[in-house]
Amino acid sequence: MMQRAGVTLTLPLLALALTHVAAQPPHANGTSSRTTWLDAYREPAGRLIGEAVSSTFAWQRLSVLTDTIGNRLSGTPALDRAIEWAVSEMKRDGLENVRTERVMVPRWVRGAESADVVEPVKHPMAMLGLGNSVGTAREGVRGEVLVVRSFEELDAKSTLARGRIVCFNAPFTNYGETVRFRSAGPSRAASYGAVAMLVRSVGPDGLRTPHTGALQYSNDTSRIPAAAIASEDADRLQRMTDRGDRVVVQLRMEAHFEPDVESANVIGEIRGREKPDEVVVVSGHLDSWDVGAGATDDGGGCVVTWEALRLMKALNLRPRRTVRVVLWTNEENGGRGGLAYRDQHRSELSQHVLMLESDGGVFRPTGFGFSGSDRARETVRTIATLLAGIGANQVTTGGGGADIGPSVQEGHIPGMSLDVDGSKYFLIHHTQADTIDKIDPVEMAKCAAAVAVMAYVVADLPRRLGE
Numbered sequence: 001m002m003q004r005a006g007v008t009l010t011l012p013l014l015a016l017a018l019t020h021v022a023a024q025p026p027h028a029n030g031t032s033s034r035t036t037w038l039d040a041y042r043e044p045a046g047r048l049i050g051e052a053v054s055s056t057f058a059w060q061r062l063s064v065l066t067d068t069i070g071n072r073l074s075g076t077p078a079l080d081r082a083i084e085w086a087v088s089e090m091k092r093d094g095l096e097n098v099r100t101e102r103v104m105v106p107r108w109v110r111g112a113e114s115a116d117v118v119e120p121v122k123h124p125m126a127m128l129g130l131g132n133s134v135g136t137a138r139e140g141v142r143g144e145v146l147v148v149r150s151f152e153e154l155d156a157k158s159t160l161a162r163g164r165i166v167c168f169n170a171p172f173t174n175y176g177e178t179v180r181f182r183s184a185g186p187s188r189a190a191s192y193g194a195v196a197m198l199v200r201s202v203g204p205d206g207l208r209t210p211h212t213g214a215l216q217y218s219n220d221t222s223r224i225p226a227a228a229i230a231s232e233d234a235d236r237l238q239r240m241t242d243r244g245d246r247v248v249v250q251l252r253m254e255a256h257f258e259p260d261v262e263s264a265n266v267i268g269e270i271r272g273r274e275k276p277d278e279v280v281v282v283s284g285h286l287d288s289w290d291v292g293a294g295a296t297d298d299g300g301g302c303v304v305t306w307e308a309l310r311l312m313k314a315l316n317l318r319p320r321r322t323v324r325v326v327l328w329t330n331e332e333n334g335g336r337g338g339l340a341y342r343d344q345h346r347s348e349l350s351q352h353v354l355m356l357e358s359d360g361g362v363f364r365p366t367g368f369g370f371s372g373s374d375r376a377r378e379t380v381r382t383i384a385t386l387l388a389g390i391g392a393n394q395v396t397t398g399g400g401g402a403d404i405g406p407s408v409q410e411g412h413i414p415g416m417s418l419d420v421d422g423s424k425y426f427l428i429h430h431t432q433a434d435t436i437d438k439i440d441p442v443e444m445a446k447c448a449a450a451v452a453v454m455a456y457v458v459a460d461l462p463r464r465l466g467e
């Protein structure tokens with residue numbers, strides 16, 4: 001997508017947004033008290049939306065992160081630079097209590113890598129080693145390929161797997177269904193004696209683009225090297241073996257772990273004017289994979305949630321409770337940032353009113369996923385009517401995120417995700433193509449507006465959400 005001139009496009013949008021927030025909400029249960037409390041939020045919601053969509057500030061900020069720092073794998077100097085940059089920018093925004101909270105993170109290093117068909121023809125494949133994989137010996141690992149489409153097919157052909165390189169070639173349906181071949185495939189193959197594993201990239205067919213992502217070894221099998229290959233290469237292996245060709249692949253990977261290193265979650269706040277100890281958290285993860293620029297996953301989520309606070313500050317809106325932005329470290333290959341927050345904030349988890357994570361891209365927002373009590377959900381649905389003008393008023397069941405998960409679970413805290421049009425997300429997910437040009441500045445501004453309105457109103461409710 002092209003970046004568009006902010007002003008020409010956003011002014012009609014702003015008018016549309018203001019028209020809609022001025023309309024009566026579709027009353028959920030028709031009580032007049034509900035309408036009354038919501039009425040008090042129409043004006044600030046309109047201002048937050050207007051401020052967000054009248055500039056391309058969020059997109060510009062993300063472009064600075066992704067152009068001048070780039071991708072940010074845990075334990076890299078790039079992630080350290082991103083953390084320093086976020087701290088100084090948050091201070092420049094005038095946020096309060098800007099700080100880092102120390103987290104020890106794993107340092108996995110990819111190194112050089114390749115996967116080549118060497119028989120019956122030479123053919124270098126488009127590949128990316130899987131995160132947390134072990135490497136190969138310097139000369140690589142060589143073996144005949146066994147291609148299977150499912151775990152069931154591997155079980156049926158288990159006697160053929162010994163000494164071979166198993167390739168899982170399951171076409172992408174949705175992430176949840178196909179990611180298991182990436183995460184559990186290496187150990188399933190190893191349990192039958194395979195020497196390495198290849199997986200068809202977890203994503204819709206792209207233009208010969210491999211997708212990385214983490215694997216999870218089980219403890220009871222040997223750890224074999226594993227890599228993702230582009231769908232085109234997986235299909236080629238499939239066709240050749242279906243014809244009865246003996247296909248030999250040579251996999252070379254320098255992947256290894258180095259000792260854990262220090263990293264941090266970044267935190268900034270707008271302190272509440274009446275109940276500063278009660279907290280609404282909005283968040284994204286600052287780390288990314290080591291390919292592409294970490295724009296969609298999840299630099300965009302960091303910036304739009306952080307925007308919620310910047311917009312409140314810019315408009316001098318201070319809600320009753322504290323709004324806290326958290327930029328998590330190490331979501332992609334360890335989840336240590338979310339675990340550390342739970343441990344470091346254990347004594348105040350009961351004071352957390354809501355935790356939101358944006359980690360599904362910052363495309364056209366549709367609303368929110370929500371997990372919590374029915375009563376809280378009803379309130380959230382009512383607040384979301386303020387976002388009808390930008391199309392972000394749907395509230396679906398089940399909201400959360402990998403980083404807020406540990407705190408949400410332990411503290412029984414309502415969890416929320418920002419929901420967006422997901423049609424493009426998995427095309428670029430964990431690839432070299434995760435760059436900012438895939439993100440539209442106007443759609444991104446609407447994401448920021450949606451998070452800002454939801455966070456502001458929940459933080460300002462006369463009674464705590466759910467009560």
Ligand SMILES: [Zn+2]
Pocket residue numbers: 285297298331359
């Ligand atoms: Zn992510």
